[in-house]
Amino acid sequence: MQSNAATPLAQRLWPTSNSTDKAVRGVALALLGTLVLFVSAKVQVPFWPVPATLQSLCVVMIGATFGARLGAATLALYLLEGAMGLPVFAGTPERGIGLAYMVGPTGGYLLGFLAAAFVVGRLVETGFARSLPTIALSVLAAHAAIHGLGLLWLGSAIGFDKAFTVAFLPFVPADLVKMALSTAVIWGVGRKSAA
Template sequence: MAVTLTTPNTLLGLYQPKGDAAKMASNLATVVLGTLLITLCAKINVPVWPVPVTLQGFAIAALAATFGMRIGVATVGLYLLEGAFGLPVFATGGGLAYLVGPTGGFLLGFVAMAAIIGFAADRGASGKPLMLFAAMLAGDAVLFALGFTWLLALSGNAGWIDQSNVVASAFAGAVKPFIVWDLLKMALAALTVTGAWKIASKR
């Protein structure tokens, strides 16, 4: 049975080895290396509360667009599993308590983000800047929706939220400051991947 975890429409698919065993080994190595890149980008952060500004979103968007949906989601899934088991892969640590803390919705939202962007990449968005950017914005919007909903669920115990105006307070603290940052990160990720695709396609 053929191993089809990515497609020729992605950068990873362009450079897949021929044999099934080699493909599987390559995919496993890619997933592990992808988690290392996400971890590195998580450590590049501005420590604001309750959600730090990091380069995780950029890394996950770029990896999902490069790998496709299956490998992209697997990479994020392994990254979250590493964190849940206590490895310090998140912005300020690791552990199950961290995963279910204030940033938990955003961390889990990375899975949905990778799926949306990877789905678009599998269908040819890697070489189309506007299409890929639109997919990244869609994935980022879902990420924010999940993260915001998670924060609202925890709002009763959060000292940083104004309990007289929970929704506006949570939005002002955990969403609004990051909108411009994420627009820039998604634009950079889209340009990086489509630029790499253009170079690869010429070869």
């Protein structure tokens, strides 16, 4: 049995006593999570040097709140919705929809979202992400998964130097703000819920 401090917030706020209740909770949270991801993909935040979406922030929060398996399942459902042609991703339907969009330049970032939710969720579940520094490291690991897979995918198409210059460096300022915000929220909510 996991200790309370290592139990994802969703399980602490919505405890279940049997497998049916657990399945209902999982489906409800996954659907809610994909709705949050959809909205976060469509919100453009003015930022220097490029506008940013709130997707990576929401991915990290979903992973930390839901845990590794439910977080990854939520992201898998979100990717499935996109693969089926629903305009759930940033820039859809203007830049295409469905599998054509997913195998485009941002495909690696989409896979990175799934990995990031699992990584941060796992670090929460194991109890690693208990202090402010270790939460910050967990959030950094999640962002590394997003950017790592995204840059590998994009770099294989346009070259790694160009991918780093156009798809990583301009986003660093916004990502630092989102990482600080998600770290503070995870730490603050964790402290309140453990009290």
